[in-house]
Amino acid sequence: MWRAVLVVSAGLWLLVGWAYPLAMVGISQAAWPNQANGSILYYRGKAVGTPLLGQAFNGEPGFFWGRPSATVNAAGQPDPYNPLNSGPSNLGPDSRALVAHVARRIHQYLESTPGLTVSEIPASLVESSGSGLDPDISPQSAAIQIPRVSRATGLSPAVLRQLIAQATERPVFGLFGRPRVNVLLLNLELVERLGHRPKLARGGLPAR
């Protein structure tokens, strides 16, 4: 029986452990190389990101901010939007830390945005995502950031509203998914409209 065990295992290993992944890589690279390589986005010749993964804009007043990210670095310290260690906060619904984090983020928005009230802030904008890499926010989450971004960049609210509308993705077939704004794409449009990157605040507010 050991001969059968070894030969059948080896045969299947060659088929599904090698032939299958290599063939899938070959076909995908030939048919849709852009997607197969990670849909990389370039700005002035440099790879800046991918629409798949969110990035840490939070705390920079001149950019639109994404959802909070709970990812950590190799040492276990907070490192928002760390693509090499995807994951959620795992805080339970009755966690004191969870409530404190959300309250702090609400405060952060209220403080940085003229005229904003709590009841305008969508829950999804201050509650951290499942991957820590969520690239999207809801259209309203983008809209409430307009006063802050306008003040920091000098672009008028009307222009920013237009940029948001352009960056809003509609549900597939009008049915599946919700309207959503890809934060990186929105910020790329913003930078292109400005002609340069907004001045960075650096070390302003934490992105968690």
Next chain:
Amino acid sequence: MSLDAAASWVAVLAFFAVILKPVGRYMGRVFTGQRTLLDPVFSPLERRLWRWAGIDPQASMTAVQYGTALLATNALWAVFAYLALRAQSHLPFNPQHFPGLTPPLAFNTAVSFVTNTNWQAYAGENTLSYFSQFGVLGFLQWVSPAVGLAALAAFLRALAGRSLGNYFVDLTRAITRLLLPAAVVLAVVLAALGVPETLAAYVHLHPLSGGSTWLPRGPIASWEAIEHLGTNGGGFTAANSANPLENPSPLTNLLEIAAMGLFPVASFYAFGYVTGRPRAAWTLIAVAAAFYLAMLALAYFPEVAGNPVLNRLGLHGTANWVGKELRFGIGGSALFQASSLAFTTGSVNAAPDSMVPLSTLSLFLGLLLNMVFGGDGVGLLNFLMFVILTVFLLGLMVGRTPEFLGKKIETREVSLTALAFLVHPLLILGATALAVSLPAVHDTLNRGPQGLTEILYGFASTAANNGSAMGGLEAGAPFYLWATGVVMLIGRYVSILLLLLVGESLLAKKAVPESPGTMHTDTPLFGGALFGAILVLNALTFLPVMALGPVAETYLLGAHRLF
């Protein structure tokens, strides 16, 4: 209910309704060795394989031979995976130069993938080389569901009064005729929809906001396809299908859900096809579907109502977004989570630890019952175990000799089946009791009832070979690496082997002709009794510990008690 949620639920349920008959019939044909469209491609290769392996594909095995061959192949694969993970740094396709895994982590991971559990105590994107992903764990994601499908094929043939069959033939055909054609299509479609599929190294990025970061990638689309079609559930990355690299859009979300249910759901129709009793199959389908719908509702509505503690803050909207991805919404998250737990896939697109406790009951329903369509092959096996138990219980109540599909259910079958049933709660409750009486009780992120829930979930998930986790549990702590490893092994093989023996024992019996006294197993009445029996048997076993975990937490949360 939002339009988005309703549309995605209808799409998935309609998909299952449409594929049930044709795919189930096709599975039945594969299980009974009939000709398929793919024969011209694979039959010549397989004939050569049988010759080299010295196998007579026509010769049937006994249950002991079948079980021995099953265990021998699994042992070989586990040892291979262990050694390959340990030696990762010396093997090819390691562009990020990741070192080898430690012995406990390599043991846990090898066992986890060979048992179709895919519990992960590591983060793939910063731990595993491409070779470890596709050539080692990827390979196990193929053969482990094939083992489940093979065991089911043997059991169904035994129920139908045919021979038990040849393990190696079943194993190979499950891959070449069922998993492979579906995975090839799905992998290419997922890649087209944005899931990376490359062997090139990670990309260095220069973000607009300064600094530098990476784009991790790899042969992810081909991994996702078999991860879901094989009800495996091990993510290429730590965040699993919440990570946009694995699940970039609402459309890929639906495809992955459909993929994980494809074979588990269709196998119920295959049961009717192989045994020639389609009506009995419809009864089982109705019972499993009722549990599935209950899980969907339970995973959705409490999450929409949200977390009372957070809702006090006065934000816009009540839904609980903690640990969820915006592109899936609450509806797409609930649908994925409930499906993954029903089909014991174990991939997640949202964080189970951050769901409200009432919704985690939906996940527990999948883990504890372990038969809501269940994993590839083994789900139906577990369900048939409950059917035999129910036939026996009803027989006792009305004072008749229990019969199932024309065969008498007697002491030997009932003993073996009861043993198979008891393994699951014994493992879950025993291991949880052990963990909470050791210092390991402190290896949880959350405190209070949620801490107990994390431990309980870990052992329920590994015993059911599901593999999803409440991430707050320190899965990498030595106690949990070893304990979950042992639980996965027992949870996987004991019930498969016992049910093979039950199948052989039924096969050896003479069929009894139907009489006016025969209790029919294909009526709505029996379906209702089956639903009730499954519920009662599991409630008696698990209600006390559920009361200490999610139920207690629901009440405490309502009283705004924090930990």
